[in-house]
Structure formats: structure tokens, C-alpha cells
Amino acid sequence: MNKPERKAPAHAPMHQFPVRDGVLVVGGIPLPQLAARVGQTPFYAYDRQLLSQRVAELRTALPPGLKLHYAMKANPMPALVAHLAGLVDGIDVASSGELKVALDAGADPREISFAGPGKRREELQQAVAAGILINIESFREVSELAAIIGQTGYPARVAVRVNPDFELKSSGMKMGGGARQFGVDAERVPELLAEIGRSGIGFEGFHLFAGSQNLKPDAIVEAQDKSFELALRLAQSAPAPVRFLNLGGGFGIPYFPGEQHLDLAPIGARLATLVERAAHAMPEAKLVIELGRYLVGEAGIYVTSIIDRKVSREHVFLVSDGGLHHHLSASGNFGQVIRKNYPVAIGNRMTPTRCETASVVGPLCTPLDLLADHMELAEAQPGDLVVIFQSGAYGFTASPQAFLGHPRCVEVLV
Ligand SMILES: *Cc1c(COP(=O)(O)O)cnc(C)c1O
Numbered sequence: 001m002n003k004p005e006r007k008a009p010a011h012a013p014m015h016q017f018p019v020r021d022g023v024l025v026v027g028g029i030p031l032p033q034l035a036a037r038v039g040q041t042p043f044y045a046y047d048r049q050l051l052s053q054r055v056a057e058l059r060t061a062l063p064p065g066l067k068l069h070y071a072m073k074a075n076p077m078p079a080l081v082a083h084l085a086g087l088v089d090g091i092d093v094a095s096s097g098e099l100k101v102a103l104d105a106g107a108d109p110r111e112i113s114f115a116g117p118g119k120r121r122e123e124l125q126q127a128v129a130a131g132i133l134i135n136i137e138s139f140r141e142v143s144e145l146a147a148i149i150g151q152t153g154y155p156a157r158v159a160v161r162v163n164p165d166f167e168l169k170s171s172g173m174k175m176g177g178g179a180r181q182f183g184v185d186a187e188r189v190p191e192l193l194a195e196i197g198r199s200g201i202g203f204e205g206f207h208l209f210a211g212s213q214n215l216k217p218d219a220i221v222e223a224q225d226k227s228f229e230l231a232l233r234l235a236q237s238a239p240a241p242v243r244f245l246n247l248g249g250g251f252g253i254p255y256f257p258g259e260q261h262l263d264l265a266p267i268g269a270r271l272a273t274l275v276e277r278a279a280h281a282m283p284e285a286k287l288v289i290e291l292g293r294y295l296v297g298e299a300g301i302y303v304t305s306i307i308d309r310k311v312s313r314e315h316v317f318l319v320s321d322g323g324l325h326h327h328l329s330a331s332g333n334f335g336q337v338i339r340k341n342y343p344v345a346i347g348n349r350m351t352p353t354r355c356e357t358a359s360v361v362g363p364l365c366t367p368l369d370l371l372a373d374h375m376e377l378a379e380a381q382p383g384d385l386v387v388i389f390q391s392g393a394y395g396f397t398a399s400p401q402a403f404l405g406h407p408r409c410v411e412v413l414v
Pocket of ligand 1: 071073074092115209211212213248249250251290291292293294393
């Protein structure tokens with residue numbers, strides 16, 4: 001008897017970009033025309049409409065009192081940050097370079113916050129002068145800020161980033177719990193709060209960020225519950241009422257076969273109860289979540305042209321003009337333990353009559369330069385356009401563009 005064939009898990013369907021006459025349409029423009037407009041491949045394209053739509057979906061699913069921030073390290077393209085700055089309630093920056101982009105984009109400084117484990121003296125000075133909220137991550141930052149206040153006379157606004165005593169379960173990247181370079185360990189926070197109280201720095205609240213790329217609503221809800229309880233507990237030692245409570249985020253998007261879109265409903269429902277509880281327990285507190293990848297990841301694609309089609313011992317290699325130097329995470333070299341394929345398609349052959357198993361590689365002299373490994377793709381030829389979906393976050397700026405000296409990549413917002 002034949003064993004029933006076990007089907008390999010598939011990618012979650014990528015329906016965000018329409019297909020017209022067999023061609024992917026991005027920002028209303030057929031892909032080959034967009035490539036002509038950009039004037040080169042490879043490029044990244046981000047779709048404004050999809051960004052706006054994503055914010056609207058979140059507003060529908062999340063309780064009205066909750067503030068939505070954009071963590072801009074996911075994609076700091078200035079035009080994109082400017083677009084999002086008009087839609088979200090605040091921007092989270094992680095360096096003075098990002099702070100400049102956020103301010104240039106027109107974000108309200110009162111609604112910008114700054115996190116990061118190694119803030120330089122000059123960065124702290126810039127943050128104070130800008131009037132943004134600084135998420136304090138060490139005792140050193142308290143004394144630096146006290147000195148800055150003394151020298152400049154400007155007030156400093158701070159929240160305490162707490163390294164919680166729990167972890168975000170099933171997270172792609174853990175950033176809290178255990179020993180971490182991020183934040184101050186929860187058990188030492190009362191001591192830090194006392195020091196803030198003595199220093200004349202303006203205390204505004206807490207920041208907790210447990211981890212990133214989580215696709216399990218239960219795990220996200222649990223982390224947010226625990227973060228809330230921890231903040232309530234720590235608030236008893238605070239030198240001033242809590243006005244700002246950032247519960248993190250970590251909402252994931254499906255990249256790899258078998259992964260599904262995150263269900264926002266249970267997360268929104270639980271956050272609604274937290275907003276209600278906060279209204280009683282911390283009446284001055286604004287509750288915030290900060291999202292990077294979830295806001296921008298699905299609105300972006302990376303596009304590269306096929307230069308050569310090679311067959312090596314019966315396996316087809318589509319050699320493209322883009323690769324890991326522009327898109328490190330699609331190559332599997334940005335934190336993945338086991339390499340898996342991103343969703344990939346031939347953007348000008350979306351309704352193919354003939355398919356084949358092929359690998360898409362880049363022009364670099366390293367076997368790590370792999371964009372699709374043994375994937376079922378439309379039969380493709382030189383000149384065709386390879387599209388990598390889910391590329392709006394941690395793409396362009398998270399890749400080693402100088403590696404091997406190939407031409408730089410371009411980004412467009414359409
Ligand atoms: C990176 C980061 C984020 C964004 O994470 P995503 O997974 O992109 O949503 C949010 N907050 C902090 C503190 C971060 O370091």
C-alpha cells in the first residue's frame with residue numbers, strides 16, 4: 001500500500017498586492033513599469049496604501065484608549081517614516097540618527113521615545129534638547145542625565161526600561177527576561193527609581209519589551225499581562241505618577257512555510273481590559289504598544305532581475321542582480337538558525353503556465369548568497385523580475401550593502 005503523501009507546509013498566501021494580466025501591481029503600478037520608473041534593479045518598494053490599511057486594521061482591533069507607536073528601526077526610510085508619523089501616535093527611535101529622521105518627518109517630540117542599551121553622552125544631550133522621552137536602560141544614564149540637566153537647564157523626561165523577570169514565549173527573538181543588555185533588571189528598578197527621584201529628572205513611566213516576531217496571540221497576551229502586573233508593582237516605588245506605560249509589542253508576520261497571519265482579536269480584547277484596569281490603577285497613564293515589523297513588513301517587496309539562468313547537474317539556478325548584500329534576512333543570515341525560504345515569486349509571471357523547481361541566487365562569491373532554495377517558481381528567463389515578499393522590515397538598512405562592492409540598492413515609496 002502506498003503511504004499517503006505528506007504535503008510540505010506552504011507559505012501563507014500573499015494577497016496584499018493585486019495581480020493584473022499576470023503581473024504584480026504595486027502602488028497601482030504594474031511591476032515592470034515600476035522597475036522602469038525606478039530606473040534600476042534591485043530595489044525595495046513600499047506601498048503607502050498598505051501601510052495606511054495596516055494602521056486602520058490595528059485601530060479596529062485594538063481598544064480606542066491604546067496608543068500605537070512605530071518602532072522605526074524596522075524601516076527608517078524618511079518618506080515612509082513621514083507617512084507613518086501622520087497615522088500613528090508616536091515614534092520609537094533607537095539612535096540619534098533615527099531621532100533626526102523622526103523629527104524631520106514632523107513627529108511631535110513629546111510623542112517620540114528613545115530606547116537602546118548604549119546611549120552616548122551626545123545622544124542623551126540631543127534627546128534632552130529635543131524634549132523627547134528617554135527610556136533609561138542603566139544607572140549610568142541617570143547620572144549622565146543629571147549632569148546634562150545641570151549644564152543645560154533643560155528638563156529631562158524619562159521612562160524606565162525594565163528587563164522583566166519573564167520571557168516572551170515562542171518569540172523569534174527574545175529581548176527580555178534572564179540576563180540581558182536591555183533595560184534594568186526588575187529587582188533593581190526600585191533602587192533606580194529612588195535615584196531618579198533624587199536627581200531632579202522627570203519620571204514619566206515604564207517601558208517593557210519582551211521580544212520580537214511572535215505569531216502566537218496567547219504568548220503575546222501573557223507577556224502583556226505580566227508586563228502590566230510588573231509595572232503596577234514597580235509603580236509603588238515611583239517618584240511620580242505613571243503617565244506612560246509602554247507594553248512592547250512583538251507582533252509577528254508570516255515569513256516561512258507553515259506560518260499563519262497573527263490573529264489580532266484576542267490581543268485586542270485583552271488589551272481592552274488592561275486599558276480599563278489602568279484607568280483605575282494608574283489613572284494618568286497612557287498605555288502604548290510599539291510595533292515595527294507588523295506595521296511595515298508586509299507592505300514592502302524586494303525586486304531583483306535575473307541576469308543568468310544556469311543549469312548545474314540538472315538543478316536550475318536563477319542568478320539575480322540582488323542578494324544578501326541588500327536583503328540579509330531573506331538569505332537566512334539575519335538571526336535564523338535554520339535557513340528557510342521567504343515567499344518568492346516571479347513578478348511578471350504571476351499566472352504561469354509552466355513551473356519548475358529552481359534556486360534564486362545573487363551575484364556574490366559565497367554560497368550564503370541564496371534568496372530562494374529549491375522553490376517551485378514560474379519558469380523564468382533573464383530579464384524577469386524576482387519578487388521577495390514580506391520585505392518592508394529589516395531589509396535595506398539591515399543588510400551589508402558594501403559587501404563585495406556591487407551597486408547600491410534603491411528604495412521607493414509608492
Ligand atoms: C526592535 C524593537 C521594536 C520593534 O520590534 P518589531 O519586532 O519590529 O515589532 C520595538 N521595541 C523595541 C524596544 C525594539 O528594540
